[in-house]
Amino acid sequence: MSEWETLQREAIVIDGHADTPQRFVDEGWDMADPVGTGMVSLETARAGGLDAEFFAVWVDPHEWPGRYAERSASLLAGVQQQLAKHPDAMVLGLSADDIVKAKAAGKFCVLLGLEGGHAIEASLEKLRAFYAQGVRYMTLTWTNTNEWADSSGDMDDANVQHHGGLTDFGREVIAEMNRLGMMVDVSHVSDATFWQVLECSTAPIIASHSSARALNGAMRNLTDEQLRAVATKRGIVMVNFYASFIDEAFREAWRATEAMRKPLYEAADKPWRERGVPAPYAASLTVDRAFYAEHVGKLFPAPRFEALIDHFDHIAKVAGIEHVGVGSDFDGFAILPEGLQSAADLPKITRVLLERGYTAEQLKLLLGGNMLRVMREVAAAGR
Incomplete structure (x- = not known):
């Protein structure tokens, strides 16, 4: 077995974001089925050495207006059904220790993240309810500005009422997440929201699926100044695999x-x-x-695999190797960089990063060790 194959098996590999729950609910798809047009399945996770995945509970605000709670409940139920159907292969994780135990037991660890603060319907009680159901991070916004936080996705829309970042209630949300031990996720937020979160959060923050804006101008990506700020907060930036957030030439041509x-x-x-x-x-x-x-x-050109590696490399150099991770956004888009089709291809990233000079110990941090640390620190801060 090669060095990179051995490393992939020894490391605890955690992916910070996948939109797979929609497949359970909308397509009637099962984790044990062939992956089909998707990217994450039990088979591809095993093949790629993927030990733990944060499944995103995402409610499309345009399709489900006024019904966010209903849609969230259906997505959570879809995940629970999969866990009930495959108890020998899957387990719900609520903590870093649960991930470690799941790997030792040879089980795929499912974690939950809430994508888009609109889902709590401006209610701290509903935020607490999500935490009680196992949700361990919340992405404060999706591409839509909500009642209490601005998004990067609509800052140029004059029809949207913006807040200049966070409202007073938004700051209450951050305080309550800190108290609960729920990770604050700044992927999708506006720049103003980002900096205000940094000011008021007392725990490390995460960007569960964001890449480097220095390499790709998508506003969903983080600037170098922001990368360094996340590191100062002892947080983590998890690289998104979506072609339009990775390869600048592809992004411009696709937009056209x-x-x-x-x-x-x-x-x-x-x-x-x-x-x-x-x-x-x-x-x-x-x-x-x-x-x-x-x-x-x-x-448009095919998006380059090396462009994805460049984002890992850039964030590691700017923020530090202790502050970068994997946040694929699998099943949330259709187009991956060349050479990647599913979670089964994750070892290719490990191999190329080894070839670029990263050590096995550094890559164990990037692949999952950093996320384990952040989860523990956020939970401890909450206690």
Whole structure:
């Protein structure tokens, strides 16, 4: 067995973000099934040495207005059904120690993250309820600004009421998350929100699925100043694999095709609109896959695998190796960099980082050790 294969098996490998629960609920898909068009399954996790995954409870605010609690409950139930169906293969993790125990037992550890603070419906009671159900981080916003925090996704929309970062209630949310021992996730937030979170959080923060803005201009990525600030707070930035957040040439060319793709999305959503029910996110992912397959190499270049490695390398050098991790965003998009198809391909990242000169001990931190530390520190701060 090669050095990188041995390392992948010895390390505790934790992925900070995957949108897989939608597949359970919207597609009736099972973790033991072939991965199909998805990216995470029991089989691909075993093949890639993936020990633990934060499944995102994400409610599309455009499709579920006024029904955030209903949708959240269905996604949580979908995860629980998978755990009940596969008790010999999967276990729910509530702490860093649970991840370590699951690996020792040869089980895949499922963790829960809430993506988008709109899901708590401006209620600290609902925030506490999510924690009681096993949620161990909350991404403060999705691409939408909510009642108490600004998002990076709509700062140029004059129709959206922004807050200049956090509202007073937003600061109460951060304080309550600190008290509970729930990790504060700054992926998706605006720059103003980011800096205000840094001021008021008393515990380390995370960016569960964000990359480096110095290499790719997407506002979802973090600047070098922000990377260093997360490190100062003893937090972690977990690299997102989405091609448009990784490869700048691909991002610009893909954005240029937006007008071509818009009617395709509308056509894909039409059957659901006619029935008066929310359109599943899978509909737009199907459009993206087909459009990419038809036009790659013509309208846009294939996103480069080395570009992904560059983000790991950059964040490790700017923030420090103790403050970088894996935050794939698997199943939340359709297009991965070349050479990656699913969680089974995670060892390729380990191999190339070894080739770039990172040591086995450094990579054990990047692959999961850093996240274990942050989870323990946040939990301890809460106690």
